[in-house]
Amino acid sequence: MNDNPIISWKIAGVALGLLLTLATYLVSPLGVSTQFVVTDAIVLHKVAPAVAESNTYLAKYGVEQDWGVGYGWMLILGMIVGGGVTALMFRDKQPESDKGSMPAMWTAKFGPSEGKRYAASFFGGLLLLFGARLAGGCTSGHMISGISQLAVSSMIFGVVTFAVAILVAKLIYNNQVKIS
Amino acid sequence: MMTLIIGFLIGCAFGAILFLGGASSYRKILGTLLLKDMTIIKLMMTAIGVGTLGIYLLDQGGLAHMSIKPAYIWGIVAGGAIFGTGWAISGYCPGTCLVGTAEGKFDAVATLIGGLVGALIFAWAFPMLDELLLQNANFGKITIQGLLGINGLYLAVPFSFAMLFAAFFLLKDRYE
Numbered sequence: 001m002n003d004n005p006i007i008s009w010k011i012a013g014v015a016l017g018l019l020l021t022l023a024t025y026l027v028s029p030l031g032v033s034t035q036f037v038v039t040d041a042i043v044l045h046k047v048a049p050a051v052a053e054s055n056t057y058l059a060k061y062g063v064e065q066d067w068g069v070g071y072g073w074m075l076i077l078g079m080i081v082g083g084g085v086t087a088l089m090f091r092d093k094q095p096e097s098d099k100g101s102m103p104a105m106w107t108a109k110f111g112p113s114e115g116k117r118y119a120a121s122f123f124g125g126l127l128l129l130f131g132a133r134l135a136g137g138c139t140s141g142h143m144i145s146g147i148s149q150l151a152v153s154s155m156i157f158g159v160v161t162f163a164v165a166i167l168v169a170k171l172i173y174n175n176q177v178k179i180s
Numbered sequence: 181m182m183t184l185i186i187g188f189l190i191g192c193a194f195g196a197i198l199f200l201g202g203a204s205s206y207r208k209i210l211g212t213l214l215l216k217d218m219t220i221i222k223l224m225m226t227a228i229g230v231g232t233l234g235i236y237l238l239d240q241g242g243l244a245h246m247s248i249k250p251a252y253i254w255g256i257v258a259g260g261a262i263f264g265t266g267w268a269i270s271g272y273c274p275g276t277c278l279v280g281t282a283e284g285k286f287d288a289v290a291t292l293i294g295g296l297v298g299a300l301i302f303a304w305a306f307p308m309l310d311e312l313l314l315q316n317a318n319f320g321k322i323t324i325q326g327l328l329g330i331n332g333l334y335l336a337v338p339f340s341f342a343m344l345f346a347a348f349f350l351l352k353d354r355y356e
Binding site: 004005006007009010011012013014015016017018019020021022023024025026027028029030031032033036037039040044055056057058069070071072073074075076077078079080081082083084085086087090095097098100101102103104105106114117118119120121122123124125126127128129130131132133134135136137138139140141142143144145146147148149150151152153154155156157158159160161162163164165166167168169170172173 | 183184185186187188189190191192193194195196197198199200201202203204205206207208210213214215219220222223224225226227228229230231232233234235236238243244245246247248249250251252253255256257258259260261262263264265266267268269270271272273274275276277278279280281282283284285286287288290291292293294295296297298299300301302303304306307309313319321322323324325327332335336339347348
């Protein structure tokens with residue numbers, strides 16, 4: 001049984017580090033979470049332009065002439081396309097335990113209810129982006145790109161995020177889970 | 181226009197690396213957070229090790245387009261804590277939920293929608309939070325070498341090797 005990812009962490013890590021270097025040389029470092037705001041701003045400008053303009057934070061990201069679709073937004077569009085195409089190409093090589101929407105670890109703890117998993121994922125996503133926007137970045141912008149630039153803010157973010165995430169993961173699984 | 185194409189291509193490579201490296205796997209993310217399967221943290225530390233060296237070598241020639249985020253302590257600590265909680269609950273981060281969505285995982289789609297809502301809530305709360313957490317104790321766009329007053333490369337080289345050393349030799353999986 002092969003449970004390992006399709007490429008090793010060594011190859012993936014070196015490739016990601018080189019990609020970050022290339023991005024920093026060509027345009028700017030990698031970042032994702034800002035684009036959630038840009039997407040919100042784009043959508044809200046379509047459905048309720050007055051509301052979007054009156055919000056000081058959204059107004060920074062989507063003005064009428066320029067829809068906020070820049071380098072950063074193209075990057076996340078690329079992530080969906082690149083991730084999707086590779087997933088199609090290498091689906092048969094992906095470990096069985098990494099497929100589908102119901103992780104075995106989760107169902108062992110919380111049962112087979114899909115509603116419960118999706119509700120938790122939704123709530124988790126809500127916290128992720130609220131926290132990322134408050135801190136000014138996420139795993140990409142703060143941890144990978146920021147720490148690589150030796151930024152003080154990103155080092156603090158990295159330490160706090162990992163400490164809290166480890167604590168919450170331990171609370172959720174009570175230290176009883178077996179990963180096989 | 182060129183910048184948009186470059187962004188798209190870099191994004192494609194980023195998404196492919198995350199998928200192939202198993203970063204969109206709940207099992208792998210929670211494995212790292214439960215300190216049992218170190219794949220993801222080793223992947224991240226390797227990327228940081230290579231990236232630090234790459235960026236600061238570019239910087240020596242004035243070729244790095246750096247983007248340092250401001251160090252407003254309270255906002256970063258509070259944001260990091262909220263982010264970390266969401267990370268442990270959903271098993272995705274903002275980038276990997278995009279890849280999971282592309283794979284057709286519905287829990288990733290739920291995370292993505294939750295993220296769009298969370299960003300919107302933040303936008304509404306911004307004026308209040310800005311005054312409370314972002315303006316206070318804001319030290320600006322500071323870096324470690326800036327504080328020490330030395331050339332970044334002198335710090336980047338040992339830091340990079342420390343990251344790679346930890347990933348390759350120190351961190352070990354702990355299965356039961």
